[in-house]
Amino acid sequence: MLTINNLHASVDGKKILNGINLEVKKGEVHAIMGPNGSGKSTLASVLAGREKFQVTAGNIDFDGIDLLELSSEVRSREGIFLAFQYPVEIPGVSITNFMKAAVNEHRKHKGLEPIAPSAFLRLMKEKKALVEMEAKLSNRSVNEGFSGGEKKKNEIFQMAMLEPKLAVLDETDSGLDIDALRIVANGVNKLKTSENASIVITHYQRLLDYIVPDIIHVLYNGRIVKTGGRELALELEEKGYDWIKKEDDGK
Amino acid sequence: MKKDDDKIINEFANKEYEAGFTTEIDMDVFPKGLSENIVRAISAKKEEPEFMLEFRLKAFRYWKKMSEPNWAHLSYKKPDFQDISYYAAPKNTPKFNSLDEVDPELLDTFEKLGIPLDEQKVLAGVAVDAVIDSVSVHTTFRETLLEKGIIFCSFSDALKEYPKLIKKYLGTVVPYSDNYYAALNAAVFSDGSFAYIPKGVKCPMELSTYFRINAANTGQFERTLLVADAGSKVSYLEGCTAPVRDENQLHAAVVEIVAMENADVKYSTVQNWYPGDKNGKGGIYNFVTKRGICRGANSKISWTQVETGSAITWKYPSTILKGDNSIGEFYSVAVTNNMQQADTGTKMIHLGRNTKSTIVSKGISLGHSSNSYRGLVTVAKNASNARNFSQCDSLLIGDKCGAHTFPYIEVNNQTATVEHEATTSKISEDQVFYCQQRGLDSESAVSLIVNGFAKEVLNQLPMEFAVEAQKLLSLTLEGSVG
Ligand SMILES: Nc1ncnc2c1ncn2[C@@H]1O[C@H](COP(=O)(O)OP(=O)(O)OP(=O)(O)O)[C@@H](O)[C@H]1O
Ligand SMILES: [Mg+2]
Numbered sequence: 001m002l003t004i005n006n007l008h009a010s011v012d013g014k015k016i017l018n019g020i021n022l023e024v025k026k027g028e029v030h031a032i033m034g035p036n037g038s039g040k041s042t043l044a045s046v047l048a049g050r051e052k053f054q055v056t057a058g059n060i061d062f063d064g065i066d067l068l069e070l071s072s073e074v075r076s077r078e079g080i081f082l083a084f085q086y087p088v089e090i091p092g093v094s095i096t097n098f099m100k101a102a103v104n105e106h107r108k109h110k111g112l113e114p115i116a117p118s119a120f121l122r123l124m125k126e127k128k129a130l131v132e133m134e135a136k137l138s139n140r141s142v143n144e145g146f147s148g149g150e151k152k153k154n155e156i157f158q159m160a161m162l163e164p165k166l167a168v169l170d171e172t173d174s175g176l177d178i179d180a181l182r183i184v185a186n187g188v189n190k191l192k193t194s195e196n197a198s199i200v201i202t203h204y205q206r207l208l209d210y211i212v213p214d215i216i217h218v219l220y221n222g223r224i225v226k227t228g229g230r231e232l233a234l235e236l237e238e239k240g241y242d243w244i245k246k247e248d249d250g251k
Numbered sequence: 252m253k254k255d256d257d258k259i260i261n262e263f264a265n266k267e268y269e270a271g272f273t274t275e276i277d278m279d280v281f282p283k284g285l286s287e288n289i290v291r292a293i294s295a296k297k298e299e300p301e302f303m304l305e306f307r308l309k310a311f312r313y314w315k316k317m318s319e320p321n322w323a324h325l326s327y328k329k330p331d332f333q334d335i336s337y338y339a340a341p342k343n344t345p346k347f348n349s350l351d352e353v354d355p356e357l358l359d360t361f362e363k364l365g366i367p368l369d370e371q372k373v374l375a376g377v378a379v380d381a382v383i384d385s386v387s388v389h390t391t392f393r394e395t396l397l398e399k400g401i402i403f404c405s406f407s408d409a410l411k412e413y414p415k416l417i418k419k420y421l422g423t424v425v426p427y428s429d430n431y432y433a434a435l436n437a438a439v440f441s442d443g444s445f446a447y448i449p450k451g452v453k454c455p456m457e458l459s460t461y462f463r464i465n466a467a468n469t470g471q472f473e474r475t476l477l478v479a480d481a482g483s484k485v486s487y488l489e490g491c492t493a494p495v496r497d498e499n500q501l502h503a504a505v506v507e508i509v510a511m512e513n514a515d516v517k518y519s520t521v522q523n524w525y526p527g528d529k530n531g532k533g534g535i536y537n538f539v540t541k542r543g544i545c546r547g548a549n550s551k552i553s554w555t556q557v558e559t560g561s562a563i564t565w566k567y568p569s570t571i572l573k574g575d576n577s578i579g580e581f582y583s584v585a586v587t588n589n590m591q592q593a594d595t596g597t598k599m600i601h602l603g604r605n606t607k608s609t610i611v612s613k614g615i616s617l618g619h620s621s622n623s624y625r626g627l628v629t630v631a632k633n634a635s636n637a638r639n640f641s642q643c644d645s646l647l648i649g650d651k652c653g654a655h656t657f658p659y660i661e662v663n664n665q666t667a668t669v670e671h672e673a674t675t676s677k678i679s680e681d682q683v684f685y686c687q688q689r690g691l692d693s694e695s696a697v698s699l700i701v702n703g704f705a706k707e708v709l710n711q712l713p714m715e716f717a718v719e720a721q722k723l724l725s726l727t728l729e730g731s732v733g
Contacts, residue, residue, distance in 0.1 A: 048688050052680065076690040088685040092703025098689070101699060105690035141703065158689065 001026050001197050002166055007058035009046045016042045018222035019058070024166070027194040031208055032201045033233065034219035035241045040201045041085050043219070044168045048082040049075045063165070076102075077109035079165030083155035083172050085201075090142040095154065096124065098142050099161050106162060127160040131187040148175030156187045163191070167198040173207040185210030205237040220248055281338040287311060290438050293338050297407050297441070300414050310427035310437030317431050323594040324623040324655055327563050330501050330536060335470045337439045380405055380444045380460045392456065402447040403458050406474055409445035416447055420478055424507035424542050424571070432503040432538040432565075436472045440505065443473035448483035448514075457713055459488040462504075470501040477507070479514035481547060486517040488716055499527075499562060503538045512547025512574065517555070519712050520568075521720055524560035529618075531590030534562025541568035545577030545603075553580035554597065555711040557720045559727045562591060567625065569598035572606035572634075579608040582708040584720075586701075586727050587620030587652070596626040596657075601637035601667070610641040613705045616652035617728070623655040630667040637667040645675040646704050648697070676704075698725040 002024040009017040016039045024030055032040055046053050047060070049072030060067040067075060090098065103123075104114045115123070124138060131153050143151050152172050159167055169188070173181055188198065188211055200211055208216075208230065216233050218226040220241070225248045226232065236244075281289060290311045294304040319329055380403065396403050402413060409417055427437035444460040462473060479485055489506075502524060510516050518541075527534025537560075543552040554568040570579030581597035599608035608628065616622040622645065630637045645654035656673050678700050686696035702709065702721055709717050 048684075050684050071692070072684065072687040073690050073692045076688055082688050084685065084688075088679075088681045090682055090685070090700060090703055092706035093699055098686075098699070101691055101695065102689040105692075105695070109690070162689070 001063055003061040005059050005061070007043075007046065007060065008056045009042060009053050010056055011042070011053050015056075016053075016222050017046065020219075020222070020224060022217065022224060024197050024199065026197055027192075028197050028215065029192070029211060029213045030197075030199045031211075031213035031216045031233065032199060032219055033203065033216060033236060035245070038219045039222040040219050041170055042222075044082055044085075044170045044199075044201060047075075047166075047168055048072055048080060073105070074109075076162075077106050081159050081162055081164035081167045083152075083159060083167065083169040085170040085174070087143045087146075087151040087155055089144045089146075091144050093142050094140065095138040095142055095157075099124065099138075099158065102158070103161060123161065127157055130160050130190060131157045132183050133157050149177060149180045152176055153180065153184060156184050160187065160191055163196075165196050167191075167196070168201070169198060170201045171203065172200075173202055173204060181207065182210060205233040208233050218244055220244060223248075279339070281336050283336050284333045285335070285337060285439065289337055293439060293441060296338065297410070299410055300418075302414075302418055303410060306422065306427065307438050310434050311439075313428050314431065314434035314438055317434060319431050323565055323625070324621065324657070325563055325565065325592045325594050327536065327592070328499075330499070332435075335501060337470060337472070338441055380458075396454075396456070399452055399455065400449040401452060401454055402445065404445055406440075406443040406445050406476070409476075413445070413447070416478070417445070417476065420476055420507070420509055422507075424509060424544050425505050425540050430540060433505050433540040436474060436503050436505045436540070439470075440472040440474040443475045443504070445476050446485065446487065447478045448480060448485045450480045451482040452480075453483065454485040457486050457488055459490065461490045470503065472502075473504050475504070475506040477516065477518070477543075478509045479511060479516045479550075481511040482513045483511075484515040486519070486713055488519045488521070488713065490521045490523070499534055499536050500525075501536045501538070502561075504540070506539070506541040506568075508543030508552055510543060510545050510547065510550040510552050510577075512550060514547065514550045516543065516551065517553045517713075518543070518568070519716060520554075520556040520558070521712075521716060521723065522556065522558045522560055522564070523723060525562075526560045526589070526591050527562040529589045531562065534591070535560065537561035537564045537566060539564075539566040541566065542571065542598075543569070543579075544571040545574045545579065545606075547577075548574040548603070549576045550574050551578040551580070553578075553582070553711070555582040555708060556584070556595075557705075557708070557712070557723065558583070558585040558593060558595060559723055561593070564591075564593040564595050566595045567597055567627075569600065569627075570608065571600045571602065572608065572637075573602045574606075575603040576605045576607075577603055578606070580711075581608075581610045581612070582711045583612045584615070584705040584708045584724070585613070585622055585624075586615040586724060587617065587622045588727060589618040589620060591618075591620045593621070594623045594625055596624045598627040599629070599639055601628070601630045601634040601639070603634060605636045606634055607637070608639045610639070610643070611707055612641075612643045613708055614643070614645045614654050615648070615701055615704065616645065616654050617648045619651045621653045621655070623657060625657040625659075627659040628661070628669055628671075630662045630664050630669065632663045634664050635666045637664060639667075639669045641669075641671045643671070643673045644704070645673075646701065647675065647677050648701075694728070698728050701725075701728060 004020050004022040007017055007020040034040055055068055100120060133153050152175060176184060216228055217224045226244055290307050294307055393404060425433050427434050446458055448454050477487060508516055524535035524537055545552055552570045558564055572579050579599050585593045585595050587593050597610055610626055612624045614622040614624055624643045628639045643656050647654055654675055658671050660669055662669055682700055683693050683696045701724055709720055712720055
């Protein structure tokens with residue numbers, strides 16, 4: 001589904017990604033771990049097409065299309081979803097209106113009519129239930145005054161609404177209490193099919209108890225320096241990143 | 252980050268002004284220039300009662316002694332008052348009693364603007380007075396309203412049919428000596444709307460006046476008088492557009508509102524005069540005096556304005572809170588793009604006890620425009636327990652525009668509470684990207700964010716017009732982002 005080939009990217013002249021190679025197949029869950037500042041969020045942003053990041057080399061293939069050719073909104077409509085590490089506030093715009101606009105853009109892209117109001121409300125209700133989001137939250141402005149946990153839930157709710165092919169979850173677990181973590185993870189698991197895939201960025205092995213990854217990658221200095229199975233997460237939990245840094249710096 | 256903001260902004264091209272067409276009709280236009288003779292001629296043309304001519308002449312003599320104000324945060328070439336024609340009207344059409352008599356070109360004009368004058372087609376529940384250049388061409392639903400005792404007609408008709416009412420209220424809220432443009436308007440105004448809601452009557456439909464400047468080299472000077480008698484309720488809406496022309500055109504209107512005891516008046520404006528082109532060529536100079544008085548106890552006047560047009564806007568809808576417990580509200584969204592300049596705000600004059608005022612002003616600036624809020628809150632000695640809350644928010648899109656806030660507060664009673672809050676923000680690249688990641692293009696994203704910013708004010712508009720206003724805001728921003 002997704003093939004990243006020798007991806008280099010920089011921001012404001014600073015090189016951040018230095019040759020990423022990654023292949024994600026349909027039905028897979030990949031986890032990306034790595035020390036702070038290693039480039040995890042940058043990779044997520046580049047996948048989503050954020051313009052402030054310049055891709056200086058490499059390419060990304062997404063289901064046969066050259067992803068780098070597409071604007072960020074078209075990537076979204078093609079099925080790429082990013083759950084933000086720091087969700088953004090949009091004062092005065094209710095989640096309901098925001099989602100209606102988003103859903104209709106996605107439908108238009110598929111050549112469908114705008115969604116009927118009743119169908120939309122039903123969809124909202126169903127997806128809110130999935131992440132146990134408080135019903136009233138959707139009348140509030142997007143992320144404005146939300147608690148850290150509510151913001152993260154809202155991201156997964158939006159993901160549920162848009163049903164992406166590829167979801168990138170950037171530290172969706174941070175700031176969640178134990179119950180919320182379970183709820184959010186369950187939500188993600190319920191959305192999983194054999195046709196879609198996700199990339200889960202996290203610092204904690206704990207999340208991976210709930211969302212079980214097929215493959216784990218470690219990102220360091222803008223490159224994937226280690227790839228392994230579930231045991232890699234446990235090893236990192238125990239030993240930290242020093243050994244990986246040393247290994248890599250020694251090369 | 253910086254770069255992307257620039258990109259977003261630079262791709263803001265000039266929006267096409269959709270109402271910018273002209274109508275080819277025979278016009279009766281006075282020669283350019285202003286003199287006592289012209290004032291007399293306007294009055295004669297309209298076959299006005301003697302008191303009206305006197306009012307005009309007094310105003311004209313007073314105006315001649317005044318000089319144009321220059322305290323506003325605006326810079327422009329002062330209009331040459333001798334280079335303007337003060338009367339222009341579609342020919343041979345003094346007044347239409349039936350739509351069959353109206354020039355089809357004119358009907359077309361209003362249809363194109365989305366203001367059908369055919370009562371069958373008109374928005375349900377909205378009565379319209381259509382004013383083109385200097386005269387009212389048609390008022391819908393006059394009879395229906397009259398059954399309830401509600402008078403809604405053009406100012407000229409009112410002068411003929413209800414001279415006593417006009418004489419009683421004209422100039423009581425905005426005297427001709429009030430300011431330079433108000434004096435000019437008093438001397439040369441040609442038409443406008445008049446509404447009277449009798450005691451205890453709740454007006455069953457929205458009243459609205461639609462102003463259209465069509466002729467070139469003319470000024471538009473209309474006057475609106477709204478009287479809400481004790482216990483009555485009315486919602487009134489005004490809309491305006493003008494063709495695209497290279498020269499600046501002057502619009503100097505006066506609106507007076509009188510609210511008696513327990514009356515409730517809501518006055519909404521969606522102003523979309525031609526703003527001039529990208530380089531600041533052409534556009535309407537909008538110098539308007541709007542004031543209401545809450546004369547009786549427990550009365551309420553609420554102003555809502557959505558200002559997107561005009562090259563220059565100079566406008567401060569104000570409320571005199573004379574009756575005890577009376578309430579004044581001002582909700583405003585002003586958008587300036589390209590070279591537009593707006594200096595707008597309100598005055599809340601607290602005279603009565605327990606009077607309350609709320610001011611919510613949202614300024615949105617783009618391009619090289621300048622957007623100023625100017626507000627005055629006065630609490631008189633006897634206005635015990637007066638309360639005011641003001642909120643002024645500015646949203647800047649790009650770094651070549653400016654937003655300014657000039658709040659003036661004069662409190663002469665210690666029991667008063669006056670609160671003022673102000674914020675300035677920018678649309679961040681973060682916000683735009685967040686929306687894009689959900690599938691909205693950057694233009695829709697900016698439009699959504701701007702509408703969100705202005706929501707508190709848009710919510711005040713009557714339903715049908717809120718949708719219109721939202722569209723208008725989006726249109727103003729169109730092409731603004733890439
Ligand atoms: N606009 C920018 N200008 C300069 N440096 C930037 C900019 N944006 C990100 N960086 C740098 O890029 C590097 C990678 O940042 P990124 O956010 O991708 O890290 P991360 O792996 O997600 O870290 P964390 O675990 O803390 O979330 C960091 O050193 C960061 O400071
Ligand atoms: Mg990060």
